[in-house]
Amino acid sequence: MRILLATTSGAGHFGPLLPFGAAFRALGHDVRVAAPRSFSAAVVRAGYPYLPCDDVPADEIAAVYEGAESKSAAEQNLMAARVFTDLAPRAILPGMLAAFADWRPDLLVREFGELGSFIAAEVNAVPQIQVLVGLRRFHDLMKPVVSTHLSPLAEAHGVPVDRLWTLPTASLVPASFDEPGPDVIHRFRADTPSPVPSTQDTPLVYASFGTVSGSIPFARDAFTATVRTLSTLPIRVLVTIGDEGDPADWAWVPDNVRVEKWLPQHEALRGASAQVCHGGMGSVLGALTAGVPTVVLPQFADHPDNAERLAATGAGLRVDTPDTLLDAVCRVLDDPSFRTAAHRVATEIAALPPAGNALDLV
Incomplete structure (x- = not known):
């Protein structure tokens, strides 16, 4: 066909x-x-x-x-x-x-x-x-x-x-993350590798503002402040800056921060204890699929709504300025209830029919 x-x-x-x-x-x-x-x-x-x-x-x-x-x-x-x-x-x-x-x-x-x-x-x-x-x-x-x-x-x-x-x-959005409504929505899951738990004692936090947000001036400034904040914690930080980003601009990061232009999302989240992102649906949904809790610093468009829904599931927190990020990340890393909630949504997603079954709709 x-x-x-x-x-x-x-x-x-x-x-x-x-x-x-x-x-x-x-x-x-x-x-x-x-x-x-x-x-x-x-x-x-x-x-x-x-x-x-x-x-x-x-x-x-x-x-x-x-x-x-x-x-x-x-x-x-x-x-x-x-x-x-x-x-x-x-x-x-x-x-x-x-x-x-x-x-x-x-x-x-x-x-x-x-x-x-x-x-x-x-x-x-x-x-x-x-x-x-x-x-x-x-x-x-x-x-x-x-x-x-x-x-x-x-x-x-x-x-x-x-x-x-x-x-x-x-x-691809699970029902628990979405809102009720009159129209019928058929929900499916992507075929992604199973989550891999961390085998290291030092937590890994994945930070990304998506493929577009990191190149927009006001979002780029917020992202830079986010990485500076994360770099002060006793954690490992993985940062992806997007195709338009220049790794040379990130030469200032300390040794606990690794900067990449791009990685497949499931690979970036492998072994992560938490994610920090802008609230794009792709970023939020990818972390939920992997059972990884997320701290969201919304920038524009649907980001505030996605952050609101994420907080409602218990699988993450919303912060509105980089100044409040430090406390939120520490809470998500220290309180197991966030990971429990993220795992609950991941289990819901895993139980959905595969995307190929969408052909049954026609």
Whole structure:
């Protein structure tokens, strides 16, 4: 079967598709990825054939986000939703229609924020599965914005936009971490190696602000302060700085800190006693899957919501400034209840059906 994965240009959006793509390939299916041209290198690096789509012009994005720094978090979320439901589908749809015409996929699996392929699949009567990139609340947030902004484009192609809410919906987020709601969400797990307990007496703390956050100036400053704080503790620290980071900028770290540009997440978490991160869903979910408690210093977007849900499970803590990080990390390392809670969620995740079973939804 030919399966098309479709994503917008963001690692946090592409990441949730990867376990499904890997599982489909393992089952013998032909899997390709359609995405904006700016994201082509990430697709190729992940090992998938790439089908091109256009990016949203930078000036259009700038116009939507004008004055964002003075807006509330809720208003900023609505700005982002406007990009996903209006600007991005208009830019991406021509490439998606070409991909369907040229390659003729049998199934579309798209991350929820990518809506151009939704229209293309409906036009071509191709079944589709949508994969949530985070908590259910962002799915719910999109509903009124989709009705306002996507409807004209969808209806111009003969697609009723309400069809979006009837599609099979998959998620890698376990129910205990998510929120209740009326829509049915089918939950799956990634095929990742089993957690490995530490064999050393000195605790290991893994610190990362994700693939994007570490390159944004205000987040980079918070990350540097985080690593400085961690380096003062009698622990081992593993730091990943992302592809855009320069290890030479970290020459100041003491001997108990190891700096890498990038490592597979399951490898970085191997033997870790705790994680410190920005609150991206990929980082939080990876630690929960490994049974590792986390301290979150939220930066933007869904980070505060993910930190809130993490604290509710008992598997971690939220801090709002690097000044309060030291106490939080010591609490997580010293109080076994955090690891117990993380193990409880890890057990829940391990009991979920594998991502390849998502094919049963169509």
